[in-house]
Each structure stands twice: as C-alpha cells, then as structure tokens.
Amino acid sequence: MSFVSLTSCLYQKEVDLKPKITVVDCDTAAVTYSKNMSAILKTNCYAxxxxxxxxxxxxxxxxxxxxxxxxxxxxxGFMPKDGTKLEDCTILQINNWVNKGGQNN
Ligand code: HEC
Incomplete structure (x- = not known):
C-alpha cells in the first residue's frame, strides 16, 4: 500500500519538475473564433x-x-507547411478553442 502512494507521489513530482510547456501571460480562457481563431488562421494558413x-x-x-x-x-504532416512552428501561446489558444468544442463564438 505505501509503495503505491510513494510511486504516485514521485510521478507527480516529476510532472511538476518538467512541465511540457511553460507560457506566461497567455490568455487561453477567453479564446473565441471571431477574435482569435480567424486572425491566427488568416496570418498562418489562409495563403x-x-x-x-x-x-x-x-x-x-x-x-x-x-x-x-x-x-x-x-x-x-507539420503545419504550417514549410513554415515555422506557431508560438506556444498560439498553439495553446487553438488547443483550448478546440477542446471547448470549436464554437462559432
Ligand atoms: C505553404 C502552404 C501551407 C500552409 C501555409 C499551411 N498548409 Fe496546411 N496543408 C498544405 C498542403 C499542401 C496540404 C495537403 C498535404 C498534407 O495533407 O500534408 C495541407 C494539409 C493540411 C491539413 C489536412 C486537411 C486538408 O485540408 O488537406 C490540415 C488540417 C492543415 N493543412 C492545417 C493547416 C493549418 C492549421 C495551417 C496554419 C497554421 C496550415 N495548414 C498552413 C499546405 C499548407
């Protein structure tokens, strides 16, 4: 029993020490299609x-x-094709919009 809780404790510690993406000042909560998504896609994808x-x-x-x-x-398969990776914050904003169901908001 104590072995199990020790393992999960260690795992949690490792996750905390190595966050996958660290972005400060990135507003992902209020992402909308009209305000954010269409502008991101226009800049990076419409071409x-x-x-x-x-x-x-x-x-x-x-x-x-x-x-x-x-x-x-x-x-x-990487997009934008032959381009550079989108900013971490931009990727997080797109992920967030899709996770919330991709609303036409
Ligand atoms: C320089 C041209 C170019 C740019 C810029 C570009 N793409 Fe693509 N994209 C392609 C081509 C060519 C294909 C078809 C080949 C393939 O599937 O990889 C494609 C395929 C795709 C597909 C698969 C579905 C489909 O429509 O064929 C998605 C999804 C996609 N791109 C998303 C994006 C997104 C999101 C961006 C902007 C961040 C982007 N692309 C920017 C050229 C581009």
Whole structure:
C-alpha cells in the first residue's frame, strides 16, 4: 500500500519538475473564433487554405488542425507547411478553442 502512494507521489513530482510547456501571460480562457481563431488562421494558413476562411471548414478540420500544428516540425504532416512552428501561446489558444468544442463564438 505505501509503495503505491510513494510511486504516485514521485510521478507527480516529476510532472511538476518538467512541465511540457511553460507560457506566461497567455490568455487561453477567453479564446473565441471571431477574435482569435480567424486572425491566427488568416496570418498562418489562409495563403494555402483559403477554405479555412469558412468557419464550417475549420470546424470540420479542427481535430486535424490541432494534430498538425502540434507535430514536430520535422514531421511531413507539420503545419504550417514549410513554415515555422506557431508560438506556444498560439498553439495553446487553438488547443483550448478546440477542446471547448470549436464554437462559432
Ligand atoms: C505553404 C502552404 C501551407 C500552409 C501555409 C499551411 N498548409 Fe496546411 N496543408 C498544405 C498542403 C499542401 C496540404 C495537403 C498535404 C498534407 O495533407 O500534408 C495541407 C494539409 C493540411 C491539413 C489536412 C486537411 C486538408 O485540408 O488537406 C490540415 C488540417 C492543415 N493543412 C492545417 C493547416 C493549418 C492549421 C495551417 C496554419 C497554421 C496550415 N495548414 C498552413 C499546405 C499548407
């Protein structure tokens, strides 16, 4: 019994010591489609994906969008293609918007 709780305690400690992403001053709570998502996609994606000007297309592709922007840049599926990885805060904002159901807000 005590072994089990010791293990989970150590695991928790390791997670705390190595946070995956540390971003300060990144507002992910109030992300909306009209204020944030459309601007992010316009800047980084419209050049090749004019279809993403349509909310319905973004919504239909949102799982794939999250997958692609979170890939390592070396992955052939990485987006934006031939570009640089989006800012950590931008990625967090997109992840958050999708996690909340990708609303047309
Ligand atoms: C330089 C052009 C270019 C840019 C910029 C670009 N993409 Fe793409 N994207 C492509 C091409 C070409 C494909 C089809 C090949 C593939 O699936 O990898 C594609 C495919 C995709 C797909 C798979 C579904 C589909 O529509 O084919 C998603 C999702 C996607 N891109 C998301 C994004 C997002 C999000 C951004 C902006 C952060 C972005 N892309 C920026 C060229 C681009």
């Amino acid at each position: 090749c994906h004019s279809d993403f000007e349509s909310y319905d297309m973004v919504k239909a592709n949102m799982t794939e969008i999250v997958k692609r922007i979170n890939l390592p840049t070396s992955d052939k």
